Amino acid sequence: MATHFAGFPRECLEFYRRLERHNDKTWFEDHRSDYEQHVLAPARAFVAAMGAKLQRIAPGLHADPRVDRSIFRIYRDVRFSSDKSPFKTNLGIWLWEGTGLRMECSGFYLQIDAREAYLGTGIYMFPKRLLEAYRAAVLDAKRGPALSRAARACERVAGCSLGGRQYKRVPRGCDPGHARAEFLLHGGLYAGVNPGLPEQLFTPGAIDYCAGLYKSMLPIHRWLLELTEHAAE
Numbered sequence: 001m002a003t004h005f006a007g008f009p010r011e012c013l014e015f016y017r018r019l020e021r022h023n024d025k026t027w028f029e030d031h032r033s034d035y036e037q038h039v040l041a042p043a044r045a046f047v048a049a050m051g052a053k054l055q056r057i058a059p060g061l062h063a064d065p066r067v068d069r070s071i072f073r074i075y076r077d078v079r080f081s082s083d084k085s086p087f088k089t090n091l092g093i094w095l096w097e098g099t100g101l102r103m104e105c106s107g108f109y110l111q112i113d114a115r116e117a118y119l120g121t122g123i124y125m126f127p128k129r130l131l132e133a134y135r136a137a138v139l140d141a142k143r144g145p146a147l148s149r150a151a152r153a154c155e156r157v158a159g160c161s162l163g164g165r166q167y168k169r170v171p172r173g174c175d176p177g178h179a180r181a182e183f184l185l186h187g188g189l190y191a192g193v194n195p196g197l198p199e200q201l202f203t204p205g206a207i208d209y210c211a212g213l214y215k216s217m218l219p220i221h222r223w224l225l226e227l228t229e230h231a232a233e
Contacts, residue, residue, distance in 0.1 A: 004045060004049075005042065005045040005046050005048070005049040005050075005204060005206070005207060006042070006045070006203075006204055007042070007201065007202045007203040007204055007205075007206050008042050008046070008112065008201050008202055008206065009038050009042060009202070010202060011034065011037075011038035012038045012039050012042065012091070012112065013112075013113075013114050013197070014038075014114075015031070015034050015035060015038050015039055016039075016089050016090065016091070016112075016113050016114040017114040018031070019087055019089050020089050020114065023085040023086065023087050023089065024086065025086055028086075028087055035074070039074075039091055040067075040071070043065070043071050043091060043093055044065035044071065045065075046093060046110070046206070046207070047063050047064070047065040047070045047071065047093060047095065048063065048065055049207050050063060050095060050108070050207055050210065050211065051063020051070075051095060053207050053208075053211045054095065054108065054211060054214065057215060057218060058095075058097045058108075058221070060097045060098060060099075060225075061095055061096070061097045061107075061108075062095065062096050062097065062102065062105075062107075063095045069102070070093055070094055070095055071091075071092070071093055071094075072088070072091075072092035072093070072094065073088075074087050074088050075087060075088070076088050089113055089114070090111050090112060090113035091110075091111065091112045091113070092109070092110075092111050093109065093110040093111075094107055094108075094109050095107050095108045096108075097221070097225055098225055098228045098229060098232075099229065099232055100228055100232055103123075103124070104123070104126075104127055104130060104228065105123070105225075105228055106121060106122055106123050106220075106221045106224035106225050106228065107121065107221070108120075108121050108214045108221070109121065109190075109192070110210060112197075112201070115197070116194055116195075116196050116197055117194070117195060117196070117197055117198070117201060118192055118193070118194050119192060119193055119195070119210055119213045119214065120163075120190050120191060120192025120193070120217070121190060121191055121192070121214060121217045121218070121220055121221040122163075122164065122188070122189050122190025122191055122192075122217075122220050122221065122224055123164075123188050123189055123190060123224055123228075124164070124188045124190060125164075125187055125188040126187060126188055126189075129231065130227070130228065130231055131187065133227060133230070133231040134186070134189070134227060135171060135174075135184060137227055138180050138183045138184055139174070139178070139180070139184075143223075143226075143227075144180050144183075146223060147180070147183060147223055148179075148180060148183075149219070150219035150220050150222070150223045151183075151191075151219075151220065153219040154191040154216070154217050154219060154220050157191075157193065157213075157216045157217065158193075159193045159194065159195065160191055160192065160193050160216070160217060161191070161192065161193075162189070162190070162191055162220075163188070163189075163190050163191070163192060164186045164187060164188035164189045164190055165182075165185045165186050165187075166185070166186065166187035166188070167184075167185045167186075167187060168185070169185075170184040170185065171184060189220065189224060190220070191217040191220045192217075193213060193217075195213075
């Protein structure tokens with residue numbers, strides 16, 4: 001497996017452009033070698049290089065360059081979807097930190113499709129157990145203000161926004177006028193930016209570029225890391 005990351009090739013974007021037009025199993029099998037060469041190989045190299053880069057600020061990071069670990073599988077779960085297209089038209093990469101299940105930990109995400117990239121950190125959706133712990137932390141006299149500070153720090157990053165708001169009303173028994181009531185509307189919590197398709201992604205400089213953005217969103221990640229590790233005790 002190649003460990004040197006030279007940047008995502010332009011052919012990666014072309015593969016996804018064509019997959020959007022030919023989203024069927026026959027086409028994919030005919031172009032599987034393109035997927036493996038222009039998508040999987042650079043993705044694996046990115047995971048290895050980014051894992052090494054982030055170790056200093058995220059010492060418990062998991063950077064596992066296997067599919068279904070740090071690289072999301074290309075096959076869609078169509079069982080409960082009206083869209084039966086079999087393949088995802090984007091590359092998803094996930095490096096997570098913590099002792100819990102990979103999708104129940106905070107981490108660092110990169111998504112690339114034919115038109116844009118997205119970089120983020122956080123937890124997309126809290127499982128029930130963690131949602132309860134999150135709500136308690138929001139209302140906590142110490143951890144709650146720390147979350148507000150972390151959110152403000154991320155929102156000062158150009159183009160960065162918080163996501164994960166899923167509810168219209170605060171949980172039963174909570175004061176809708178609470179100073180941090182807006183956080184009680186979240187079913188997940190993450191920060192992210194959509195930088196388009198910056199040239200750095202196609203060069204070895206993608207590692208420093210992405211790491212810089214991840215570092216700017218670190219306050220949210222660290223708050224969530226403390227939450228998940230505390231909840232696991």
